[in-house]
Amino acid sequence: MESIYLSIILAPLAASVVVGLFGSRVGRAGAHWITIVGVSISFVLSLVVLADVLGGAEVYSGAVYQWGQVGGLSLEIGFLIDHLTALMITVVSFVSLAVHIYTIGYMADDDGYQRFFSYISLFTFAMLTLVMSNNFLQLFFGWEAVGVVSYLLIGFWFKRETAIFANMKAFLVNRVGDFGFLLGIATLLAFTGSLDYQTVFGAAEGLADERISLFSGTEWSVLTVACLGLFVGAMGKSAQMPLHVWLPDSMEGPTPISALIHAATMVTAGIFMVARMSPLFEYSQTALSVMLVIGATTAIFTGLLGIVQQDIKRIVAYSTLSQLGYMTVALGASAYAAGIFHLMTHAFFKALLFLAAGSVIIALHHEQDIRRMGGLRKYMPITYWTSVIGTLALIGFPGFSGFYSKDALIEAVHLSTTPGAGYAYWCVLLGVFVTALYSFRLLFVVFHGEERIDHHAREHLEESPKVVTVPLILLAIPSVVIGWITIGPVLFGGFFDDSIFVLAQQDVVGLVGEEFHGAAAFIVHAATHSVALYLAAAGALVAWFLYIRRPDLPGMLQARLAVMHRVLDNKYYFDWFNENVVAAATRMLAGSLWRVADAGVIDGVGINGSARGVRYLAGVVRNFQTGYLYHYAFAMIIGLTAFLVWLTFGG
Helix, strand or coil, X not given: XXXXXXXXXXXXXXXXXXXXXXXXXXXXXXXXXXXXXHHHHHHHHHHHHHHXXXXXXXXXXXXXXXXXXXXXXXXXXXXXXXXXXXXXXXXXXHHHHHHHHHHHHHCCCCCCHHHXXXXXXXXXXXXXXXXXXXXXXXXXXXXXXXHHHHHHHHCCCCCXXXXXXXXXXXXXXXXXXHHHHHHHHHHHHHHHCCCEHHHHHHCHHHHHHCEEXXXXXXEEEHHHHHHHHHHHHHHHHCCCCCCCCHHHHHHHCCHHHHHHHHCCCHHHHHHHHHHHCHHHHCCCHHHHHXXXXXXXXXXXXXXXXXXXXXXXXXXXXXXXHHHHHHHHHHHHCCCHHHHHHHXXXXXXXXXXXXXXXXXXXXHCCCCCEHHHCCCHHHCCHHHHHHHHHHHHHHHCCCCCHHHHHHHHHHHHHHHCCCCCHHHHHHHHHHHHHHHXXXXXXXXXXXXXXXXXXXXXXXXXXXXXXXXXXXXXXXXHHHHHHHHHHHHHHHHCCCCCCCCCCCCHHHCHHHHHHCCCCCHHHHHHHHHHHCHHHHHHHHHHHHHHHHHHHCCCHHHHHHHHCHXXXXXXXXXXXXXXXXXXHHHHHHHHHHHXXXXXXXXXXXXXXXXXXXXXXXXXXXXXXXXXXXXXXXXXXXXXXHHHHHHHHHHHHHC
């Protein structure tokens, strides 16, 4: 099977290299066919691997190549193939394939067509490398590779100043998270002497009892320090507050990459990583509590921001932030399986919503302001109905995929005894109402009500081509059925027993599973016992009343709640603080260091100072060079006399 594992990651890499280096020769058609074939190979082989693990294959963990040896530390490329890996590579490759096909239509008129296909194929390679790794070194390589390629993709339209600002912002914010991630890995390496997952996991319980002094007189559990460092990395990649600010701005990239980054790949890398590290996090109550609080805060507060946004892609982006908060809450409650299950369902319906938004943008000649839309339902029926499916899945409508994952997640958090679980439960519960409100606001404002479309766009307004709508349909199908099919075996059937570790006293998913009697019964139970279901219905009803029944009310409410709207519209002033305090202080410090250290010490004393010293010394010595012969003769006589005196008395 090693050849299959290698082929899964190398197929998109080879396609990316060929198209990247020989794009002008293979042409536009060659570019998309080569990369689609490469990702298709990965998807088909991922299905083979999934079938193999479902058939009872043993967990594979082994090195395929050793590229370095430092003392007793082996630096290897290897794979860990278990149920978690098999599920992730299948989801990643499927969503990536749908995005590749969709890109043919979306980027049809773009000059960078070949370059874009090369980038997204390279992005797929990086994510698959991250997911399949069996050691921290390869994990870090995939982690950083995903970040680098996302930088290229967010700034793909590099002639736009906003795109360049956005990709630099994403890069810098992620460097903050990655620094913590690297410190976490370094801590584990220092105390275990290994980068191999299994070796480190085996030492987890002992590391929990081992102490490290970070500050004078303060001792911490080594495992807590390592886990907090790892989680800081997850906060950057999975956009948790306060390191969330890069994700909305990344909408400056083309829509296909918005779907790829924000659905199943980059932003879920942090969620996957924490689930993979469950044998470490389970022994750190502090790290779990921190995840609970930060995830819950992200879930509710970023969801509120989606209510006031006017850009169609940014609304979906804030929805992604909120759902990532839900996943993080599940991780903090030790409901890792529920978090990964929501990650899987979310990948399908969120990719669907992003691509549907892109379909609208194409039809309206790249208009993204929802205030210039309206009434599109009759012009774009496929885009509309797939958007309805994605919206119902997102809010957790009974029977749709998001219902099963979100409801199970909320129940698991409710049963958690981890400190902070009470706060987290109320945040995710209120978040259900907020999610339904902004989701149906988007649906109603874009597809219903009065037409506010530019007359030039209306003249050519029609449904998007099949190359765009077919991926929407392909993603809509699992958005409906995947939860119904998989909740039993994946969430409550021990699917992750070989890959996720949970202490018995913290197994909240197991407690939820005790009341599970099938997918249909889960709906009945939710209808009679779940508050979340009624909150979602209330959110949808409020959205209908505000944006269909009384479209004049939102403006009146905005005027009445001007202060609150201003805070939300300015995104809690995180960007203002970062740019006017953090960035300004950094520039001031850098300027001071430049003036004192660089210009003052290095240039002034070291470089220019030494030059001035040599010039001064040369000026002094030059005075001895008079050009008169008797001066030189006198100096020779004095020197000879001194030499004779030294020989006579010194010897």
